[in-house]
Amino acid sequence: MTRFSAGDHVQVLALGKEGHVRIPHYIRHQTGRVTEYCGTYLNPEDLAVGNTSGRAVDLYRVAFLQRQLWPDDAIPAQDTLIIEIYDHWLRSVKETENAP
Amino acid sequence: MQDGKGPKGYHDVGGDAAGEIPMVELPWLHWEKQVEAIRGLLGDGTRRIVSLDEVRRGFESFGVEKYNTLSFYRRRLEAMTDILIEKGIVSRTELDRAIEAGKVRWSDLDEKL
Amino acid sequence: MPHDHQHGEHEALIIEDEAGNIEAQIIIDALQQVLIGKGLLTAHEVTAAIAKLESPGLHLGAKIVAKAWTDPTFKSRLLSDGRTAVQELDIPVTEARIIVVENTAQLHNLITCTLCSCYPRSILGQPPSWYISKAYRARSVREPRQVLAEFGLDLMQDIKLVVHDSNADMRYLVLPEPPHDVERYTISELETMISRDHLIGVARGVG
Numbered sequence: 001m002t003r004f005s006a007g008d009h010v011q012v013l014a015l016g017k018e019g020h021v022r023i024p025h026y027i028r029h030q031t032g033r034v035t036e037y038c039g040t041y042l043n044p045e046d047l048a049v050g051n052t053s054g055r056a057v058d059l060y061r062v063a064f065l066q067r068q069l070w071p072d073d074a075i076p077a078q079d080t081l082i083i084e085i086y087d088h089w090l091r092s093v094k095e096t097e098n099a100p
Numbered sequence: 101m102q103d104g105k106g107p108k109g110y111h112d113v114g115g116d117a118a119g120e121i122p123m124v125e126l127p128w129l130h131w132e133k134q135v136e137a138i139r140g141l142l143g144d145g146t147r148r149i150v151s152l153d154e155v156r157r158g159f160e161s162f163g164v165e166k167y168n169t170l171s172f173y174r175r176r177l178e179a180m181t182d183i184l185i186e187k188g189i190v191s192r193t194e195l196d197r198a199i200e201a202g203k204v205r206w207s208d209l210d211e212k213l
Numbered sequence: 214m215p216h217d218h219q220h221g222e223h224e225a226l227i228i229e230d231e232a233g234n235i236e237a238q239i240i241i242d243a244l245q246q247v248l249i250g251k252g253l254l255t256a257h258e259v260t261a262a263i264a265k266l267e268s269p270g271l272h273l274g275a276k277i278v279a280k281a282w283t284d285p286t287f288k289s290r291l292l293s294d295g296r297t298a299v300q301e302l303d304i305p306v307t308e309a310r311i312i313v314v315e316n317t318a319q320l321h322n323l324i325t326c327t328l329c330s331c332y333p334r335s336i337l338g339q340p341p342s343w344y345i346s347k348a349y350r351a352r353s354v355r356e357p358r359q360v361l362a363e364f365g366l367d368l369m370q371d372i373k374l375v376v377h378d379s380n381a382d383m384r385y386l387v388l389p390e391p392p393h394d395v396e397r398y399t400i401s402e403l404e405t406m407i408s409r410d411h412l413i414g415v416a417r418g419v420g
Contacts, residue, residue, distance in 0.1 A: 016106040020157040022380050024327050026115035026354065028105040038310065041382045047153035050187065059381055061312075066376075070115070070355050078373040081354055084381035114327030114378065118351040121363055122226040126342040130263075131238040137262035138245060141254055149253065156329060171227045172330065172345050174237055181244060190247050198243035206239060 002058050003087055008034045010062060010090045020048035023089050031093055032064035033100055035082060043086065058087040063100045110164040132173035139180055149189060155179045226346050270338040272404070273304050274386060274412045277336070279403040281313075282391040295386065299336060307335040308384040312377075315388045316417065320373045323361070323414035324385045325353035333384040337412060344413065354378055364415040386412050392420030 004010060014028040015021075022044050038059040046054030066079040080100045142149040158179025159167060170178060184190045229237065248254045277299055281288040291298040295311030311333060314322040326332065327350045332340040343349050352360050357376050361368050368374060377385050389411040395403065398420075410416035 014105045018107055020153065020160055022328060024114045024378065024380060025105050025108040025112050026327075029103075038381075038383055041309065044153045044156075044381070047151050048157035050151075050154060052148065052151075059383075061383070063375075066357075066374075073356065075358075076370050076374070079357075079375070080373070081376045081378065083378040084383055086381065111328060113347055113351040115355045116347075116351040118348040121343050121348045121352070121360065122346050123363075124226055124228075124342050126226075126228060128339050129234060131234065131241050133263045133266055134241045134245065134259065135237075136266055137259050138241070138248070138254065140266075141258055141262055142248075147253065169227065171229045171233070172342075174229060174233070177237060177241060177244075181240070184244075189253070190244070190251070194247055195243060198247050199240055202239040202243045202246075206235065 002037055004034045004037070004058075004060055004090065004092070006034055006036050009093050010034055010060075010085075011093045012062070012085055013089050013091060015089060017045065019045065021045055023085060024083070026069065027064070027083055027085070030064055030069060032062045035061045035063045038084060041086075059084055060087070060090065061085075062090070065100050109160050110167050111160050129173075131177075135173050135177045135180065139176065142180075142184075150180060150183050150187070154183045158182045226342055266334075267338075269304075269334065269336055271407075271409045271412075273302075273336050274409065275404040275407040276302060277304070277313075277386070278388060278407050278412070279400045281388055282395050282403060283400060288388075291388070304336060306333075308333060309382045310384070311336070311386060312383050313386045313388050314375070314377060316390050316414075318390070319371075320375065321368055321414065321417055322385075322387045323353060323357050323374065323376045324379060324387060325350060325376060326379045327351070327354055328380050331379040331384060333386055336386065337409065340413075341409070361415060364410065366415060366417055368417070387414045389417065389419050394420075 009031065011031045012023065012027050012029060038061060040056045041059050042052065043054050043057045061082050062085050063080050063082045066075045066081055067077055069081060139150065139152070139155060141147065143151050155176060159175045162178060162182060166178060167175065181195065185192050245254065245259060249256060277291065280302065281291050287298060291313050292315060295313040296306050296308070299306050299311055316322055330340055330345040332344065349360065354376055357374055358368055379385055389407065392398070392406065406420045408416055411419060
């Protein structure tokens with residue numbers, strides 16, 4: 001049973017982790033909408049330090065409004081960005097206004 | 101910490117200001133293919149000695165100076181050798197010895213040509 | 214180990230000079246020798262692995278797209294499970310999953326990897342140097358329309374632009390729109406119309 005499903009509104013956490021992570025700075029704290037569940041994968045944060053026996057993690061694709069990511073830039077309202085976020089970097093939020 | 105978002109690696113450039121995109125297509129050289137081939141073999145199911153994730157950690161942590169002055173495949177090569185040495189698979193000494201021997205062979209070849 | 218590299222107001226691509234390439238060749242040869250000496254590799258394996266790395270390329274991407282344009286059930290399978298559909302064409306895929314994103318009259322897709330250079334290598338081979346450049350990685354997520362304009366593609370404002378950052382385990386291919394008269398062409402002719410830039414998303418119109 002996955003924590004999230006397509007359509008869920010989520011926020012990307014800033015976990016403050018040192019070392020190898022695959023969640024870019026620009027997306028942290030941003031809120032968006034899950035577009036699909038990608039499956040379960042070994043955590044790159046573990047693999048990067050040679051730990052191949054860590055717990056596998058759910059991975060989701062999450063869509064964000066470009067206008068929200070880059071509020072100072074003139075961007076068409078309908079443009080979006082979709083990026084892959086691991087489960088532990090996400091939390092559920094109430095329906096976000098104008099989410100894609 | 102920047103904006104409370106946590107540490108930002110020098111490789112984590114999404115959204116940074118940058119200039120024009122260099123519209124070049126470089127040829128893929130033999131040594132570059134060799135780097136990728138060896139990395140792939142070392143990470144395969146029969147070996148699992150170095151993973152791509154470890155190589156990424158390598159170039160994300162070997163310093164911004166190296167990151168900004170080495171080419172893409174050279175970064176992979178440096179990161180891979182760093183990780184192999186870190187994990188004790190090869191030693192710095194034996195690698196350096198092999199490199200020195202290689203340089204001698206190369207300059208001998210150079211003289212003959 | 215200083216190497217010549219270009220600096221300037223434009224984001225430079227770091228290119229090894231001849232000395233740098235020779236040095237790198239020496240280092241990788243030395244590493245290979247040490248690893249072989251430890252029984253971790255054989256020279257034959259390295260040669261075979263290089264051959265495998267060299268074999269994918271645009272021709273495979275073009276084959277996938279041309280088939281999707283001419284076979285609606287294949288296209289449907291491609292969009293729902295890219296990896297399995299691609300493997301139907303005897304193309305060996307090493308990535309965990311392939312996601313094929315479809316361009317339409319109202320939508321355009323652009324692929325990037327801001328953190329490094331993730332790309333569907335087992336299908337298309339190595340990414341172009343510009344894809345790996347800091348400038349592309351930095352700007353493709355923030356100002357993709359300006360990036361497209363640099364590639365000669367002025368996307369109309371009312372077309373939705375979706376940027377995909379391949380930061381984790383998925384790899385992406387863009388399925389460009391077919392030419393309006395697609396039925397006039399043979400599969401071979403269609404394959405020649407497809408460029409690698411279409412598959413990344415920095416080109417749009419075909420034919």
